[in-house]
Amino acid sequence: MNLLSSIISKLARNRFWRVQNWSNHPVAAQRQVLQDLVSAGQYTELGRKYHFEKLFTLKEFKKHVPIHEYDDIxxxxxRMMEGGENILWNTPVKWFAQSSGTTSDKSKFIPISDESLTDNHFKASKDVLTNYYNNFPDSNMLTGKSLVVGGSHQLSKVNDEIQFGDLSAVLMQNSPFWGQWLRTPELSVALLDEWENKIEQLAQTTADENVTSLAGVPTWTLILLKRILKIKNKQTIxxxxxxxxxxxxxxxSFVPYKEQFDKIIGAKINYLEIYNASEGFIAGQVKPDDDGLLLFTEHGIFYEFMPVEEYGKDKPQTVGLKNVVLHKNYALVISTTGGLWRYLIGDTVIFTSINPYKIKVSGRLKHYMNAFGEEVIVDNTDKAIAAACEKTNALVSDYTAAPVFFSDNNNGAHEWLIEFEKEPDNITAFIYELDNALKDVNSDYEAKRHKDIALRLPIVHVLPKDSFNEWLKSKGKLGGQHKVPRLSNERxxxxxxxKMNF
Incomplete structure (x- = not known):
């Protein structure tokens, strides 16, 4: 082990007491986070609007500050992206993480302040490393390189000071020197945005490195590993x-991919799951076999948990850590050092453990498909169906869709079941129009569809009329408010x- 790796390894192992401190006293850690957030936020435009300088308790904070969704802020x-300061956060914000859009926009942009980077993303990354070394004290991971298969958006400039891009690109650009040194490939390759070229460059530049750890979304990682095997003419990674x-x-979810990873890697390695969203690094698995991810409670995020049945109410209620219960579905509400205040992130979680607090992402507040990182929501597919119908002189009465997962021979896809009131003149043309419309309304879907690298063209089955009603009838759910979910993330x-129709 070289000197720098040895120093980093020692620091990671020696800071375990810090992780123990906040994980053993999570409520106290959260109390301090909220106090720090409100103290900083009082100097912002939003803080002045809601009189942060007078909010001394959590009860007052929840009473005066409404829950926000993206369209609300x-x-x-x-204005922040145009260079405005002290709007949502009290220090200059020069970076924004781009992710898939809301119901009204193709993309959304999440503010990333210096505090977001230092106190959240990088601190949480160090804690993941610390926990790993605590569990595997004989690890030699830092003797080699970490290969991060990042996102698909190259950094873009709004002006001379403001930049945005995929979260992974923002983090790579801002990572400390030791992070740059331990990573492969060089930044110019890691930030490429044309995926066919990027995968090839990643494979060519890393195949001969001593890679000891991988990180990334399973779909892209599998594509890269398959290409590396071809380059090296090997059977296993x-x-x-x-x-x-x-x-x-x-x-x-890693569940559909684990068998493929076991096969392509060819030997036992450790798998760890993290929950690192554009809005913040929220949780991480401590041990490979843990049921749930440890909630990071001292990392610049204050958490509230909204029972899902509260969503849509005029004044939805939330609970704090002390009042959560196991296996209940909560929508995650966060306040962050990036200037998100009581922000409804859209994910739902359940608690698998109370002592310590561990969570699992259980889904989204609305039906969705996100098997490949595409984050397609019903609003996206409704708009795409309407556009395809208009272009092909068709009329859809109902539909549902689910992912087709990666196989040894094929990339992923979306599989659609559609009942037409009036069938299109040409079903092939309908499929192409549906695909193009989804690209237009969802930037993450567009990226995954680029040159069929992760997602191929949608598969569409035309169902006989009343097929959905027959299925509902078989479930005893025909009539009333029951309906077939438009989207599902499982099959x-x-x-x-x-099976009922073919």
């Missing part, structure tokens, strides 16, 4: 990187309906 963020010991995944329902 979009105008604030737009362990033949290419014999010292590989860890894969960190997040963004989508059970879709396969049941297919």
């Amino acid at each position: 979009k105008n604030y963020i737009n 362990k033949e290419v990187w014999p010292n590989l010991e860890l894969y960190i995944n997040g963004g989508v 059970k329902m879709l396969e049941e309906i297919l």
Whole structure:
């Protein structure tokens, strides 16, 4: 082990007491985070609007500050991107993480302040490393390189000072020197935005490195690993990187991919899941076999948990850590050092443990597909269906869709079941129009569809009329408020309906 790796390894191991401190006293840690946030926020435009200088208790904070969704703060963020200061946060914000859009925009832009980077993303990353070394004290991970398969958006400039891009690109650009030194490939390759070229460059520049850890969304990582095997003419990744010991995944469920990773890697390694969203680094798995991710309570984010049945009410209620219960579905509400205040992130979580607090992402508040990081919501698909109908002289009465997961021979896809009131003149043309319309309304879907690298063209089955009603009837749910969910992130329902009709 070289000197720098040895120093970093020692620091990671020696800071475990800090992790123990906040994980053993999470409520106290959260109390301090909220106090620090409100103290800083009182000097902002939003803080003055809601009189942060008078908010001395959590009860007052919740009473005076409403829960926000992205559209509620979009105008604030737009002004920040134009260079406005002290709007949502009290220090200059020069970076924004771009992710898939809301119901009215193709993309949304999440403010990333210096405090977001230092006190949240980088601190949480160090704590993941610390926990790993505590569990695997003989690890030699830092003797080699970490290969991060980042996002698909190159950094873009709004002006001379303001930049935006995929979260991973923002983090790579701002990571400390030791992070740059331990990572492969060089930044110019890591930030490429044309995915066909990027995968090729990643493969060519890392195939001969001593890679000891991987991180990234499973879909892109699998594509890269398959290309590396072809370049090296090997059967397993362990033949290419014999010292590989860890894969960190997040963004989508790893369950459908684990078998493929086991096969392509060819030997046992450790898998760890993290929950690192554009809005903040929220949680991380402590041990590979843990049921749930440890909630990071001292990392610049204050958490509230909204029972999902409260969503849509005029004054939805939230609870704090002391009042959460196991296995109940909560919508996550956060306040952050990036200037998000009581922000409804859109994810739902359940608690798998109370002592310590561990969570799992259980889904989204609305139906969605996110098997490949595409984050397609019903509003996206409703608009795409309408556009395709208009272009092909069709009329859809109902539909549902679910992902087709990666296989040895094929990339992923979305599979659609559609009942037409009036069928299109040409079903192939309808599929192409549907696909193009989804690209227009969702930037993450557009990126995953680029040259069929992760997602191929949608698969569409035309159902006989009343097929959905027959399925509902078989479930005893025909009539009333019951309806077929438009989107699902797993295939059970879709396969049941297919089996009834084909």
